[in-house]
Amino acid sequence: MQKMKLITGVIASLWVPQIMAQSMDTLLDTLAQKDDLSVYTKNEVAGYIKIFTREDLDRMKIRSFDELIDKIPFLRNRQDNLGLTDPNYKYFQPNNPATIRFFINDREILTPLFGSAFRMLGQLDMSYIDHVEVYHGFPSYEISMEPTGIIIKAYSKVGKRENIATLGSSIGNYGTTDTYGYISETRDDYSYFEYVNHRDLNRAKVENLGSELSRDKEATSLYSGLSNDTSLFEVQFVNGNLDNFAGNSWTMTPLNVTTNFKYFGSNYAYTSLDKSLKASFQYTYLTDEYYDTSLSPLGIVSSTTAPFYMPYYTQKQGFTEHLFDSQVTKRYIFGDTSVLVGLKNRYKKFNFDTNELNGISYLQDIPYNSEDVASLFTEVKHTIDDKHQLILSLSGQRYFEKDAIKEDNLWGTRLGYIYSEGDFTQKSFIFYGSLHPSPYVLLMNNQYSLGLNTLENEKISAISTQSLWKAGNSEYSLLVSHFTYKNQIIYDISGYHNLQDTLSFNTISFTDVYMFNNTDRIDFNAWILDASYDNNNFESGGYVALYAKFLGLDTYNSLSYVNGIDDIPAGWNYDATITYPYSKQLSIFLKGRNLLHKAFKSNYMSINPLTMQVSTLNHISNVDRTLWLGFEYSF
Amino acid sequence: MKTIIACCLSATLLFSLDVLQVKAQIVSKIAHAFVLKDIINIYISEQDDLAQVKGMDSSLLYTSYEEADIAFIDKKRSSTESKNERYIFSTSYYLYQNDPHVIGTFFWQKGRPTILIKSSILKEKGIVLPDEFTKYEE
Numbered sequence: 001m002q003k004m005k006l007i008t009g010v011i012a013s014l015w016v017p018q019i020m021a022q023s024m025d026t027l028l029d030t031l032a033q034k035d036d037l038s039v040y041t042k043n044e045v046a047g048y049i050k051i052f053t054r055e056d057l058d059r060m061k062i063r064s065f066d067e068l069i070d071k072i073p074f075l076r077n078r079q080d081n082l083g084l085t086d087p088n089y090k091y092f093q094p095n096n097p098a099t100i101r102f103f104i105n106d107r108e109i110l111t112p113l114f115g116s117a118f119r120m121l122g123q124l125d126m127s128y129i130d131h132v133e134v135y136h137g138f139p140s141y142e143i144s145m146e147p148t149g150i151i152i153k154a155y156s157k158v159g160k161r162e163n164i165a166t167l168g169s170s171i172g173n174y175g176t177t178d179t180y181g182y183i184s185e186t187r188d189d190y191s192y193f194e195y196v197n198h199r200d201l202n203r204a205k206v207e208n209l210g211s212e213l214s215r216d217k218e219a220t221s222l223y224s225g226l227s228n229d230t231s232l233f234e235v236q237f238v239n240g241n242l243d244n245f246a247g248n249s250w251t252m253t254p255l256n257v258t259t260n261f262k263y264f265g266s267n268y269a270y271t272s273l274d275k276s277l278k279a280s281f282q283y284t285y286l287t288d289e290y291y292d293t294s295l296s297p298l299g300i301v302s303s304t305t306a307p308f309y310m311p312y313y314t315q316k317q318g319f320t321e322h323l324f325d326s327q328v329t330k331r332y333i334f335g336d337t338s339v340l341v342g343l344k345n346r347y348k349k350f351n352f353d354t355n356e357l358n359g360i361s362y363l364q365d366i367p368y369n370s371e372d373v374a375s376l377f378t379e380v381k382h383t384i385d386d387k388h389q390l391i392l393s394l395s396g397q398r399y400f401e402k403d404a405i406k407e408d409n410l411w412g413t414r415l416g417y418i419y420s421e422g423d424f425t426q427k428s429f430i431f432y433g434s435l436h437p438s439p440y441v442l443l444m445n446n447q448y449s450l451g452l453n454t455l456e457n458e459k460i461s462a463i464s465t466q467s468l469w470k471a472g473n474s475e476y477s478l479l480v481s482h483f484t485y486k487n488q489i490i491y492d493i494s495g496y497h498n499l500q501d502t503l504s505f506n507t508i509s510f511t512d513v514y515m516f517n518n519t520d521r522i523d524f525n526a527w528i529l530d531a532s533y534d535n536n537n538f539e540s541g542g543y544v545a546l547y548a549k550f551l552g553l554d555t556y557n558s559l560s561y562v563n564g565i566d567d568i569p570a571g572w573n574y575d576a577t578i579t580y581p582y583s584k585q586l587s588i589f590l591k592g593r594n595l596l597h598k599a600f601k602s603n604y605m606s607i608n609p610l611t612m613q614v615s616t617l618n619h620i621s622n623v624d625r626t627l628w629l630g631f632e633y634s635f
Numbered sequence: 636m637k638t639i640i641a642c643c644l645s646a647t648l649l650f651s652l653d654v655l656q657v658k659a660q661i662v663s664k665i666a667h668a669f670v671l672k673d674i675i676n677i678y679i680s681e682q683d684d685l686a687q688v689k690g691m692d693s694s695l696l697y698t699s700y701e702e703a704d705i706a707f708i709d710k711k712r713s714s715t716e717s718k719n720e721r722y723i724f725s726t727s728y729y730l731y732q733n734d735p736h737v738i739g740t741f742f743w744q745k746g747r748p749t750i751l752i753k754s755s756i757l758k759e760k761g762i763v764l765p766d767e768f769t770k771y772e773e
Contacts, residue, residue: 031657
């Protein structure tokens with residue numbers, strides 16, 4: 001201990017003269033950066049991490065989660081045929097819930113039936129978020145006990161860091177309006193943060209054969225967080241009304257296609273003061289109603305008269321879903337080894353409330369209406385010396401299914417090695433694991449195949465390494481990985497199948513963050529992905545982002561790029577924000593998205609299964625060219 | 636065990652020193668702005684996170700609340716104590732708003748560290764702060 005005090009004293013004495021001359025403003029700027037909330041929440045050894053700090057998000061005046069996708073290597077900001085955010089969208093293919101998982105604090109945002117709810121919330125408000133961490137490359141089970149490729153972990157603002165009431169409002173072109181307000185305060189032993197938002201997002205319409213396709217979204221959101229040093233109790237409610245673009249129309253000519261949903265999420269999370277024990281209990285309730293009516297058929301339904309089927313032109317489906325999550329992790333230390341043990345149970349319950357085709361109810365009692373997942377994991381970290389660390393993780397899941405759905409056992413393992421010396425760090429991980437299909441895919445597969453087709457789990461093997469180093473004002477990162485994807489589940493006209501070929505991917509991502517000073521910096525990233533599907537697909541992308549203060553203005557400029565695919569040209573997305581702090585209380589901002597109008601576009605396709613006629617909708621912009629003008633007033 | 640603790644401590648130490656040194660300097664600047672002495676008697680509540688800066692600046696002598704020239708508190712103290720002549724800073728905005736004896740606050744607001752000082756008390760006591768503090772007066 002004497003030695004530690006001596007080291008502290010020496011380093012302190014070296015530091016004090018350096019910062020003595022700094023102004024109070026500079027000191028506060030430095031503290032804002034070094035003591036950002038992400039410093040306390042990030043988990044460096046959990047994988048490869050990219051952080052969007054509170055200051056980054058403030059400068060971007062970020063409006064929705066999908067804006068972050070441009071800065072996540074290997075992903076593309078695109079939307080599916082329902083107009084929902086889905087970076088991995090491919091025609092007709094099932095959404096794999098395990099590809100991207102989405103958390104707010106320790107609460108996974110998912111729909112029990114379909115999987116990740118990133119699609120649902122991707123374009124909705126996020127002004128209640130403090131910072132976001134993105135973990136790549138099959139992160140630690142400590143963050144998500146169910147395996148996943150990418151985790152987007154957003155953290156809400158907390159009362160003890162806010163201590164203010166704020167009202168913000170903005171308008172955008174196409175008639176978009178957004179208004180939010182929050183109050184927050186710290187009392188002696190606890191703090192609270194209460195937030196409300198209403199967004200009416202209007203987007204560019206797409207004309208197709210006389211139909212107007214809309215991706216408008218309107219939602220009212222409430223978030224409430226109560227926290228102290230060890231506990232967080234949070235409640236979130238979202239009431240949304242989404243226009244679903246092309247819907248399920250065979251010729252993509254919908255007359256009206258919408259989803260109304262109500263999401264209620266609650267969570268209690270406990271962390272002991274020494275961080276060795278964590279427990280959380282989560283309950284989610286979701287109800288949604290999908291309505292689709294089209295000029296062309298949406299599907300066919302069996303009939304008692306020849307030809308024993310008939311097309312339907314209207315569809316109304318309603319679901320109610322419940323999710324009960326409980327999780328506990330405990331860390332033990334034995335000498336130079338720490339052992340983390342985790343237990344989790346996730347119970348998903350889902351019901352079809354409505355299933356009307358052409359106004360006739362076809363609601364059936366579907367026995368498969370729940371899934372229970374029990375998970376167990378352990379992570380052993382062994383510190384060889386002050387430079388070398390070994391990490392071994394093992395995970396097992398038991399999927400308890402109902403009716404004819406086969407029960408399943410999954411296991412996964414992750415081996416890591418971290419070397420650090422001075423300003424250089426090397427992280428390397430080997431991962432092997434399996435991904436379980438969503439209940440929706442299992443249910444549909446069972447119904448289409450009359451219980452005859454069994455899907456195998458998708459299996460992933462990955463090896464990856466990342467070098468991190470500092471030189472001068474720059475922080476560099478080079479990430480290289482190779483992974484294989486076996487048994488990928490695909491959908492075609494005959495139903496769901498496992499892909500026979502094993503896909504393989506090679507990726508490289510390079511990042512440089514150059515700090516001009518405490519407040520200004522430029523970020524650069526470039527990535528390539530070489531995939532073995534579609535006759536060796538090569539993808540590339542990257543971005544340059546400048547965060548700078550000058551002439552009393554806060555500015556953000558970002559240019560991102562993704563290469564073209566098929567006949568879709570390369571995407572260049574230029575976003576910019578200027579914030580003018582009129583006074584301590586009032587700031588005004590002007591924000592532009594896709595200012596060059598060259599952001600990546602999407603193609604859509606639909607097939608009439610009776611005639612095999614193909615309908616296409618090409619080069620639809622995923623990001624509208626949008627201008628926002630807004631203010632924020634604090635009191 | 637020693638290695639793992641040493642690694643954790645040194646990582647925490649390097650990070651914490653960074654943050655703590657900045658906090659220590661802010662505390663020192665505030666103290667020297669109010670108290671015109673070479674060595675200032677200062678009190679920081681033990682329970683407050685800010686107490687970790689103790690011993691990082693040789694011009695600040697950490698004392699009891701009663702002996703302090705300037706005190707940083709996070710909870711309301713008894714009215715008897717509050718009547719003593721010393722500058723009281725809080726690390727709680729709630730306390731700053733609700734305790735008339737608190738002259739200033741160093742806390743987090745809207746995700747940023749912030750300083751606020753009550754100009755009414757400055758006028759009442761005839762205190763003139765260095766120019767760089769003017770923007771924090773309200």
